[in-house]
Amino acid sequence: MIRQSSTVMRAASLLAGLLFQIIPLPSGLDLARPYLLALFLCYWCLETPEKTGLGTAFIYGLLADLFSSGLLGEQALRLVILVFLVSRFRARLRFFPLWQQALAVLVLLLNDRLIMSLLHWLVNDHALSWVAWLSPVLGMLLWPWLFVAIDMLRLRAREKS
Amino acid sequence: MVYASSSSKRFSDSASETLPLLAYLILASALMLTDHRMNIGQQTRKQLSVVIEPVWWLASLPARMWSGVDDELATRQALQDNNERLVRELQIVNARMQRMSAINVENQRLRDLLNANRNGSLQVQMVSILDVDLNPYRQRIVLDSGSLQGVKIGQAIMDAGGILGQVIEVTGNKATALLVTDADHAIPVQVARSGFRSIAFGTGEPNSLLISDIPQSADIRIGDVLVTSGMGGRFPAGFPVAIVESLKPNDTGLFMVGRAKPAARLDRGLEVLLVNEIIPSPPITKPVIGTPTPIAKPDATAEAGKIKTP
Numbered sequence: 001m002i003r004q005s006s007t008v009m010r011a012a013s014l015l016a017g018l019l020f021q022i023i024p025l026p027s028g029l030d031l032a033r034p035y036l037l038a039l040f041l042c043y044w045c046l047e048t049p050e051k052t053g054l055g056t057a058f059i060y061g062l063l064a065d066l067f068s069s070g071l072l073g074e075q076a077l078r079l080v081i082l083v084f085l086v087s088r089f090r091a092r093l094r095f096f097p098l099w100q101q102a103l104a105v106l107v108l109l110l111n112d113r114l115i116m117s118l119l120h121w122l123v124n125d126h127a128l129s130w131v132a133w134l135s136p137v138l139g140m141l142l143w144p145w146l147f148v149a150i151d152m153l154r155l156r157a158r159e160k161s
Numbered sequence: 162m163v164y165a166s167s168s169s170k171r172f173s174d175s176a177s178e179t180l181p182l183l184a185y186l187i188l189a190s191a192l193m194l195t196d197h198r199m200n201i202g203q204q205t206r207k208q209l210s211v212v213i214e215p216v217w218w219l220a221s222l223p224a225r226m227w228s229g230v231d232d233e234l235a236t237r238q239a240l241q242d243n244n245e246r247l248v249r250e251l252q253i254v255n256a257r258m259q260r261m262s263a264i265n266v267e268n269q270r271l272r273d274l275l276n277a278n279r280n281g282s283l284q285v286q287m288v289s290i291l292d293v294d295l296n297p298y299r300q301r302i303v304l305d306s307g308s309l310q311g312v313k314i315g316q317a318i319m320d321a322g323g324i325l326g327q328v329i330e331v332t333g334n335k336a337t338a339l340l341v342t343d344a345d346h347a348i349p350v351q352v353a354r355s356g357f358r359s360i361a362f363g364t365g366e367p368n369s370l371l372i373s374d375i376p377q378s379a380d381i382r383i384g385d386v387l388v389t390s391g392m393g394g395r396f397p398a399g400f401p402v403a404i405v406e407s408l409k410p411n412d413t414g415l416f417m418v419g420r421a422k423p424a425a426r427l428d429r430g431l432e433v434l435l436v437n438e439i440i441p442s443p444p445i446t447k448p449v450i451g452t453p454t455p456i457a458k459p460d461a462t463a464e465a466g467k468i469k470t471p
Contacts, residue, residue, distance in 0.1 A: 022220045022293050030297045054178075054185050061189075065202070066209065067216055069330070069337055070296040072202040073192030080185045087178065120298065123197055128298070 005157040006048060013040045013150065014060055021064055032134035034142055035109060037064060037075075038082055042105060043150055045086045046094055057083035074119055078112050085111070102143040109136035203330050210307075210332030217293050217303055217335060224292035283397060284437040286311065288318075291335065300343035300363065302326075304433070307334040315395055317436045323401035323424030324348065324389060325433055341402065341423055342367055350402050351390035355380035358390050361403060361421060370403045372419035373411070383408060387421055397436055 017037030044052040061076030291303040326340040344365035361370040391398025403421035
């Protein structure tokens, strides 16, 4: 029962992350859109590593590429790298205090942006504007809230069952 | 205990994790390469439109609800003002139309005298924009009509200001359009005043187009209106595209580089026009009908062709 509610919540949060990628934001702000999908994947990789592996990251990344009509495989590649790093340092990350975790998330997201600008450079796209680099910072600021919110939801689901 | 087991397992873990990582990275890179070269993403999206369309619809829901609330809360005064302005605009446009139709007839007569056959007629279809942010690094919009509504790849889209872009992907009920400002886009243009022809490239920035390699002798000035030249046959000729904003010599000093501001309002308009130019194929045999009207002509020739072929 606990397993099930957690599974449902994981799928729901990741789908919300996918949806958030294409929800319209005011122009200008859309470049700084926090990468919620990556944050959710990061959370579930920390909490349920046996169910959130590279395959999950790849599939959700591919879906994100399909929906956002970007280069097929771009986000898949970025998310696979992100999840690999998280699972590699999972033992340490899990026991960090929340603010330290948020800093680690910032580094992960900055790394993700770096990979992204490299990929854009490879396919001869123009460089990212400076606003795009605000996205990791927003992600870092969001991380503690997301973490606590999902934890509370899971606790409540556990109490109910 | 948990600690000890996890740290002792770490080395074997990392080794067994690196291989799948490499596999996924190679897979993703291969996908990106094939998509970049062969554009498989377009076909995949077409196949999976059943899944993608509802997601787009869902994502556009908040914006749509917001605009609904906005409409509800509009005051009577605002609506009246709006109405008055629209009536005034309509009158001005109508007056202009009267003059235009006279000029059009005259133009047609002159073209007939010159034996020029660029008399394709325009079919216009109004479609609404689905409020979805696709990739923010690309200038694209999603249209709320697809192949079932008759949208075809390559159709030009425009709004009240001018040319907006062209349709690049069509699924059942949705279509994706590339805007003129996308870095991948280029449009053949012509200076309305002097007739100087060039190509305007998108820059990836929302309100700037680039015209490169302009000869020093070319007749182009700041403030000139660039209209579609109709070359290449994708865009109908004579619609405004952009207004020249700056002209600078390029690095070699032999040519000039111009920047232009798109004439279309590229921020989220509510509705756009899909334009379909019907260029009648030159009749091989003598036309059946004597003096066809421009609108009826393509159908008539097509039908005549159909009857003759069997």
